[in-house]
Amino acid sequence: MQFSPVLNILGVLATILAAAMLIPMGVDLYAGSDDWQVFALSALLTGFVGVSVWLATNQRDAHGLGLRQAFLLTNGSWVMIGIFGALPFVFSELDLSFTDSVFESVSGITTTGSTILVEIEQASPGILIWRALLQWLGGVGIVVMAMAVLPMLSVGGMQLFRTESYERAENVVPRATQLAGGIGLVYTGLTALWAVMLGLAGMDMFDAVAHSMTTLATGGYSTRTASIGAFDSVAVEWIIITGMIVGSLPFAHYLAMVRGGWRSLLNDPQVRWFLILAVGLVLLLIWHLMQTGLGFGEAVRQASFNGVSIMTGTGYVSANFSAWGGFATTILLIVMFIGGCGGSTTCGIKVFRLQVLASTAKVQISRLLRPHAVVLAYYNKRPVSVEVMDSVMGFFYLFILGFVLIAIMLGMAGLDFVTALSGAATSISNVGPGLGEVIGADGNFSTLPDSAKWIMSFAMLLGRLEIFTVLVMLNPAFWQR
Known part of the structure; x- marks a missing residue:
């Protein structure tokens, strides 16, 4: 395998990450915080490594990006950003260990939102904006990857969204570059719009910008320990x-x-399914909260915000949903796995895979009733190929198996049943908060043992990169000639 094309792109990404560190450095300089030196040092180290790797591999003979190199690049870029993104946390006055810093960084770049910071307000403005920036970059990165890279890799049924523009591995980088330009403009425009709206709703400019970035990225990092509940604003x-x-x-x-093309959004079946599931979840939670004695208005407010936040994997909280009782917490644990639509900033199983699974189950039932009939599974009024059906079934199996194994490992690391189970669910689905007193809405991940944090960091990357992308590199055949 030729590593130079992969290293060359990783060098460019590290250089871009170093440039991004100058933004929180400027914020700390403006705020008069000494942590600007932290970002200056982090940017210097990251930029030095990035430019060095880029120069060392830029003069090599040009090679096309093959299939295995595309897998290596996809995994390498997220791991590299997770490690170098941890440098500001390591050097800051927060006195975080390397394990905690990597956990916070990986949680940010995968838009999970789980945090080890006990008092978030004690962090400098630069650190707070860096957390938001990591999630914002991770959000746009996963969109480009889901639209350009994963369909080509035939990962978990994402080939449903394959087009002729990226049928071959050699077209990944040019196609991703074209997509990144258009998506970047739309993504930036939406972020600016939400920042303005949050500012008009009463947030100061700093909080509005930070929360607009983590909202559109469905990340969930907040500038307050109490998350959105601290603002107490409808x-x-x-x-x-x-x-x-x-x-x-x-x-x-x-x-x-x-x-x-305004009609494409409403005509997409996964969009309709997602909205139906979200409305159904909220109505169910409203009914349950009213049964516990909460007024209609407050029930609508709490159920809508926290229900949508957990289902989309954002992880913001406005109330302690762990105290809502067994029925509500069970429902929330289940919807953690759903996520949003393919090609969005969300994680989880994704709605389109649930649709393909439902269509496949319908076909199997029809074949039982009419053994000789030719019955096809459909998605968006088109027949689903056997390759896609197998891929979706394989993804679903590995996702659930991964969840079970991670929960077992977290239990072996010393976590109690609820913490281990919800910790596995929230990490592999990239949601953020878990359930229970330790990692629930009112808790954080700081008290977990280091072994559990490393397990969850791996699980975050596993879920964010759609399972297959990571597991294929663990296969010895991947590294053979």
């Missing part, structure tokens, strides 16, 4: 609910809207 909560839904829909449709 207007802020509904603006963020809308932003979480926008971030959960396919960004390809937003590009189509810019070009005048």
